[in-house]
Each structure stands twice: as structure tokens, then as C-alpha cells.
Amino acid sequence: MKMPKLSTILFYLFALLVILPFLFPLVWIALTSIKTQVQIVAVPPVWIFEPTLENYRRVFVEQEFGRFLLNSTIIAVGSTVFSLILGLPAAYTISRYRQQALGVLILLARLMPGISYLIPWFILFSKLQMVDTYTAMIASHMLVGMPLIVWIMVNYFDGLPRELEEAAQVDGCTLQQTFLKVVLPLSGPGIITASTLSFLFSWNNFMFALVLSADRTKPLPIAIYSFVSYAEVSWGSVMAAAVVIIAPAIILTMFFQRYVIKGLTMGAVKG
Amino acid sequence: MKEYIENNVRWLFPLPAALFIVAMMVFPVLYTFWVSLTDWSLASGGEAHFVGLKNFEVLFGEPRFYNALKLTVYFTVLAVAVETVLGVGIALLLNREFRGKDTLKTILLLPMVATPVAIGLAWTLFYEPTVGLANYTMKLLGLPASKWLADQATVIPSLALVDIWEWTPMIALIVMAGLASLPSEPFEAARVDGATPLQIFRHVTLPLLAPTILVAVVLRSIDAFKTFDIIYTMTGGGPGFGSETMNIYAYTLGFQYFRFGAASSALVALLALVLGSSLVVLYFRRRWEV
Numbered sequence: 388m389k390m391p392k393l394s395t396i397l398f399y400l401f402a403l404l405v406i407l408p409f410l411f412p413l414v415w416i417a418l419t420s421i422k423t424q425v426q427i428v429a430v431p432p433v434w435i436f437e438p439t440l441e442n443y444r445r446v447f448v449e450q451e452f453g454r455f456l457l458n459s460t461i462i463a464v465g466s467t468v469f470s471l472i473l474g475l476p477a478a479y480t481i482s483r484y485r486q487q488a489l490g491v492l493i494l495l496a497r498l499m500p501g502i503s504y505l506i507p508w509f510i511l512f513s514k515l516q517m518v519d520t521y522t523a524m525i526a527s528h529m530l531v532g533m534p535l536i537v538w539i540m541v542n543y544f545d546g547l548p549r550e551l552e553e554a555a556q557v558d559g560c561t562l563q564q565t566f567l568k569v570v571l572p573l574s575g576p577g578i579i580t581a582s583t584l585s586f587l588f589s590w591n592n593f594m595f596a597l598v599l600s601a602d603r604t605k606p607l608p609i610a611i612y613s614f615v616s617y618a619e620v621s622w623g624s625v626m627a628a629a630v631v632i633i634a635p636a637i638i639l640t641m642f643f644q645r646y647v648i649k650g651l652t653m654g655a656v657k658g
Numbered sequence: 659m660k661e662y663i664e665n666n667v668r669w670l671f672p673l674p675a676a677l678f679i680v681a682m683m684v685f686p687v688l689y690t691f692w693v694s695l696t697d698w699s700l701a702s703g704g705e706a707h708f709v710g711l712k713n714f715e716v717l718f719g720e721p722r723f724y725n726a727l728k729l730t731v732y733f734t735v736l737a738v739a740v741e742t743v744l745g746v747g748i749a750l751l752l753n754r755e756f757r758g759k760d761t762l763k764t765i766l767l768l769p770m771v772a773t774p775v776a777i778g779l780a781w782t783l784f785y786e787p788t789v790g791l792a793n794y795t796m797k798l799l800g801l802p803a804s805k806w807l808a809d810q811a812t813v814i815p816s817l818a819l820v821d822i823w824e825w826t827p828m829i830a831l832i833v834m835a836g837l838a839s840l841p842s843e844p845f846e847a848a849r850v851d852g853a854t855p856l857q858i859f860r861h862v863t864l865p866l867l868a869p870t871i872l873v874a875v876v877l878r879s880i881d882a883f884k885t886f887d888i889i890y891t892m893t894g895g896g897p898g899f900g901s902e903t904m905n906i907y908a909y910t911l912g913f914q915y916f917r918f919g920a921a922s923s924a925l926v927a928l929l930a931l932v933l934g935s936s937l938v939v940l941y942f943r944r945r946w947e948v
Contacts, residue, residue, distance in 0.1 A: 503928065
């Protein structure tokens with residue numbers, strides 16, 4: 388058996404040291420979620436203890452988190468699907484016909500601070516009596532998801548070879564047919580990147596729901612926040628709720644690791 | 659008619675998306691501009707009267723506005739500076755092939771994709787002065803306990819630390835991708851010429867990497883400037899106005915005081931700042947062909 392070199396061991400130790408601070412808080416959240424209140428406030432912190440699922444029971448039974456989980460899913464999936472429907476064709480013609488003005492509009496939508504929409508949206512949706520509807524929540528989240536999808540897909544389409552499309556058009560395909568039958572089937576990786584990010588951004592969004600949702604459409608970030616507005620914070624329940632909300636995002640990220648990295652670092656590295 | 663549609667179908671493709679953006683973004687922003695010129699508030703009985711630039715006069719004479727501006731810049735500069743140094747450092751040190759690199763990258767992704775509200779609440783518990791891990795760690799290190807979020811002097815650095823935890827990985831991953839795309843010739847040439855690792859870093863790696871780092875810094879700065887979730891959940895702008903950034907200030911004016919006119923003027927100022935600085939950056943980006 389070959390002994391690993393000392394330099395290799397040192398490198399791994401070092402890599403562990405670098406990565407640990409990023410991992411530790413998440414592990415601590417998970418550990419705290421299965422502690423009792425007494426164990427949580429113990430100083431020094433308890434490392435070995437008998438785990439309890441009481442916090443999760445409270446979160447799901449007393450706080451009805453199942454409902455909020457469903458709301459978040461409806462809003463994130465809905466906004467991603469509709470963003471794809473609007474965004475994919477737009478991204479395609481922006482890429483192929485250099486529709487600069489639209490490109491700038493999309494870029495503006497990506498730069499704009501979300502808070503600048505809150506007052507007009509609140510007033511608009513109040514007047515339409517649409518506050519606390521899935522339509523309003525999905526529409527608001529689409530303003531984050533759609534520009535993101537267009538941005539990623541314009542980059543993706545730019546990198547696709549055009550020969551196939553040109554051949555299809557010579558054969559008499561209309562633009563619609565070329566797009567649906569030739570381009571979309573080649574766009575899997577781009578669409579996965581774009582939809583995963585759109586889903587994550589919607590899943591994590593807090594600000595829009597703060598003014599546009601109430602009892603009926605309340606998503607997870609608002610539900611967990613309302614825990615701390617009680618007089619005494621039950622930290623165990625807060626952490627259990629945190630696990631419930633963070634876990635799906637993490638699982639999705641692990642599943643689509645390469646795509647998420649690509650999407651998040653896109654635009655910064657040429658090529 | 660049919661032919662007309664056939665010829666212009668390229669404009670029909672993006673039409674729904676464009677209409678959506680006009681309805682949900684352009685119109686609301688214009689509306690905000692209009693409201694910023696009125697005295698609309700709950701106190702005015704819900705009626706809006708045109709008052710010209712009065713809200714801006716009041717805003718620019720308001721110490722809270724300058725406080726918010728100062729804190730926003732402080733938070734952004736502090737967080738992004740530390741993230742850049744750490745992120746570039748991590749990327750350089752991990753810049754080699756090893757088993758488990760993919761796992762390591764996945765772990766780096768987690769702070770970025772974890773829901774900020776939940777992260778904010780968890781860090782609130784870490785920072786809790788008596789039972790929190792932060793002060794326990796300080797004690798282990800032999801350092802004095804801190805009040806973290808509860809003291810005006812430490813609240814912004816404490817919040818920035820959360821942002822640093824969340825977003826250092828982004829700079830690291832961007833720079834790692836940048837390093838992977840660098841040509842190998844300049845490095846070989848430098849090695850052949852007998853350059854030391856430090857010289858190679860200073861005169862080869864850094865200049866080649868500069869555009870990537872610059873873009874990463876710009877992207878991060880724009881996002882850090884807009885930070886809302888963690889500040890709102892962890893301090894709500896307090897203690898006092900100790901962490902009341904522009905975002906929080908505008909939100910408080912609008913949705914705690916219901917002074918829509920005043921809040922809109924703060925939003926217009928914020929918009930001008932974000933878009934103004936973005937345009938400057940875009941201009942330079944184009945000029946430098948980054």
C-alpha cells in the first residue's frame with residue numbers, strides 16, 4: 388500500500404480548514420433543531436445529547452408548515468414555468484436578431500432593487516383586490532425569475548451553432564417551427580441551469596411576500612419570520628423550520644451542482 | 659396579412675416578455691416617480707396632492723437619510739472587501755486537481771443557496787450575547803465578549819460577517835472558473851525564466867485574473883448594496899438607527915409610517931444610486947472589453 392505524501396495530507400487538512408466555516412453553521416442549525424430548549428441555551432454548548440423530534444412536531448402540527456411548504460412550492464414552480472414560457476422565446480430572438488433594446492430592458496430588470504416595486508405593487512394589487520392571491524405572488528416572483536432566465540438563455544443560445552437552424556429554415560421551417568423543433572431540444576442544459584436558479588430565487592424570496600401575501604398564500608420565509616415576532620422565541624422550532632426551508636434548496640443544489648455553479652458565476656468569466 | 663406576420667414574427671417572440679416587464683417594472687417605477695412628487699400618506703387621508711420636489715427637499719435635509727447612505731456604503735464596502743480577499747485566496751489555494759474537489763465546490767455553494775431569512779435567524783441565535791456560540795467562541799479564544807447586534811458600534815460588522823459567510827464562496831467560485839480558463843503558456847514561460855511563485859502570482863496570475871475579479875466585485879457590490887432580508891430579520895434597522903440602510907429606511911417610511919410620498923422619494927434616490935453606479939461600471943466594462 389502506498390502511503391499518501393505528507394504534502395497531500397497537509398493539503399487536505401488545509402482544504403478542510405477552509406471549508407469548515409462554511410459548513411459549520413448549517414450543521415449547527417440541524418443539530419439545534421433536534422435539541423430541547425434547555426439544551427439549546429446551555430453554556431458551554433452540548434454536543435452529545437438525546438435527539439428529539441418535538442420541534443418538528445410543533446412546526447408541522449401546531450404551525451401547519453405543510454401548508455406553507457405547499458405555498459412556496461406552488462409559487463416557485465408557477466413563477467419558473469411562466470418565466471420559461473415568456474423568457475425562452477424572448478431570449479431566442481434577442482440572441483439571434485440582436486434585439487438590443489430588449490436586452491437592455493432585461494438587464495435593467497436584473498439590476499433594479501426589488502424594494503422599488505413594493506409600494507406601486509402593493510397599491511396596484513390592492514386596487515385589483517389581488518393581494519394574497521397566487522397570481523400576484525407568482526407575477527411578482529416572475530420579475531426576478533424571467534430576467535434571470537432570459538439572461539442565462541441568451542448566453543446559452545449565443546453559444547449554439549446555427550447550422551442546424553439555417554438548414555431547417557432552408558427546408559421551409561418557420562421561425563416558430565425552428566425554435567420548437569430544432570432549438571429547444573438542444574437547450575436542455577441551459578434550461579436546467581435557468582430553471583434551477585429561477586426556482587431557488589423564488590423559494591428564497593422574502594421581500595415581495597412581505598407586502599403581497601397574507602394568510603392564504605404565505606410562503607415559508609414569511610412563516611419562519613413570524614416565529615420571532617412572538618414574545619419568547621422557541622429557538623428549537625425556529626431551527627426546525629429553518630431546516631424545513633433550507634433542505635429543499637440544498638437538495639436541489641446538490642442534484643444540479645454543475646448547473647448552479649454555471650448560472651451563479653455566469654457573465655463573470657468569458658467563454 | 660399572413661405575410662406581414664411571417665415577416666415580423668421575430669418581434670412577436672419577445673412581445674409577451676416585454677409587455678410583462680412594462681406592466682410589472684416600467685409602469686411601477688414611473689408610478690413611484692409620480693408618488694415621490696406627492697404628499698400621499700396615511701396621515702393625508704389617503705389623498706395624493708402634487709407637491710413638486712418637496713419630498714426631496716425634506717429627504718436631503720434629513721440626518722436619517724445620510725445615516726442610511728453612510729451605513730449602506732459601510733456595509734457594502736466592508737463585506738465586499740473581505741469577500742474579495744478571502745474568495746481570491748481560497749480560489750488560488752484550491753487551484754489544483756484533487757479528489758473531492760466537486761464535493762468541496764458543492765459545500766461552497768450551500769451558503770449561497772440557503773434561504774437568507776432562515777440564515778439570518780440562525781445567526782441571530784449565534785450572536786445572542788449570553789447563550790450564543792459567538793461569545794462562547796470569543797471566550798475560548800480568550801477574547802472579551804461582544805454585544806454583536808445589540809451595539810451600534812458592532813452591528814454593521816456583525817451583519818457584514820453574515821454576508822461574508824453567504825457570499826465569499828461566490829467570489830471563490832468565479833475566480834476558480836477564471837483560473838481554469840487561463841492559458842498555460844504565460845505560466846510556463848515565467849517558470850522557464852526562473853520566476854518565483856510570488857513573482858508569478860504578482861506579474862502573471864493577477865493581471866490575467868484582474869478582469870474576472872473586477873466583474874465579481876461589481877456583481878457582489880450591486881447585490882450587497884441591495885441587502886434587505888438578513889438586515890430586516892436580524893435587526894430591523896436597529897439598535898436605534900444603527901443598521902438602518904437605504905433599503906430598510908425606505909421600507910420603514912413606506913410600510914411602518916405609511917408615508918408613501920416620502921418613501922417613494924427615498925426609493926428614487928436609491929434607484930438613482932444603483933442604476934447610476936451600474937451604468938458607470940457597464941461603461942468601463944465595455945471600454946475595457948472585460
